[in-house]
Amino acid sequence: MPKMLITNIKGLVGVHTKEKRSLRGSEMANLPVLENAWLLLEDGLIKDFGLMSEIPSQILDLRSQISVNDRFVFPSWCDSHTHIVFAAPREEEFVMKIKGKTYEEIAAAGGGILNSASKLALATEDELFESACLRLADMIKQGTGAVEIKSGYGLTLESELKMLRVIKRLKAAFPIPIKATLLAAHAYPAQFKNNHQAYIDLIINEMLPAVAEEKLADYIDVFCEKGFFSVNETDEILSAAAKYGLKPKIHANQLSVSGGVQIGIKHDAISVDHLEETDEGVLNSLSQCETIATLLPSCSFYLGIPFANARGLINANAKVALASDFNPGSTPSGNMNFVVSLACIKLKMLHEEAINAATLNGAAAMEISHQIGSIAIGKKANLFITKPMPSLAFLPYSFGQTQIETVILNGEIYNG
């Protein structure tokens, strides 16, 4: 049975008890770190760990041993919101943005989600798979060890299925947990501009049954936003998806206080994501609630829209997760290290809160926190070892520079 022993760890990060499945409010500032530690991995799982001063002598006899003086060991980032299956980047919109156009103006000028959808319609499943593989391999090298991936650039039965089949292939090809989300309700295709109900009927009567038949999705998502899907339309889609056992993870309050948070909670959403726009009502709804508030600070950074009110949410005792939102339009980056830095710098999250939000709470936002997201015996050994670092806060502090030296997936060093 393959075993790996990591010794002389400066700090073993996120040593939560196995029963701890998510963190809310003030609990998020508690990031247990074991200093001067060892960690034993076996059969792809965390077998044991402890202090170097108490390491059992029979463990030290192991041949596969790495001594990592001055380095920290982290549980992998758990990125619970991405759109990494797409046909082409949209850097022409980046230039429009530099010249002063807003996200809404770019969409109105033929850019945005519909731009990605027309390009995706022309791409083959193999092409989409190959480009998504490159993105995912890159994200893994940057410390991501679990990921959620959405459809939503298809917007027709055929293309949504094509995207979800690509995600299914990614699940088989990569050694990390992957969750798939149906986001057919991402935008109204041009031909349904004046007949929203016809597109909703297509989602409900054709897409949902076909996706369920092939078991292609774990979750349902709706972009609940002014100019996209209204609260009532979201309600109708989530109710229909519930009949197929698809729980919601939805786009809410990205551009306005849209009512998306409350409609998500009404449908027991696993998470409501974005929340760049919040008010007291949103904070109160998420207080004590099981639904996780997933914040995407790289999106705010790139679009120049407000940063989410993480402090208000944490003070309201909400569960907060962090994710990348990697997509070609609003967030062309899947770098979770940068997400954690932005959370500290712009959302004023303590580094302990940000790391918990990007690991254990990210895993909870994919319903996999029983198997990943913290250092606990029996959990999946998806980890990263840093370069030598003076302290834990150095990782988010040194934004834009990678502090990751070694990635371990399922107890083995990942070389991509």
Ligand SMILES: N=CN[C@@H](CCC(=O)O)C(=O)O
């Ligand atoms: N806002 C909706 N969806 C994506 C952006 C999609 C796009 O612009 O392509 C997001 O989460 O930011």
Ligand SMILES: [Zn+2]
């Ligand atoms: Zn998104």
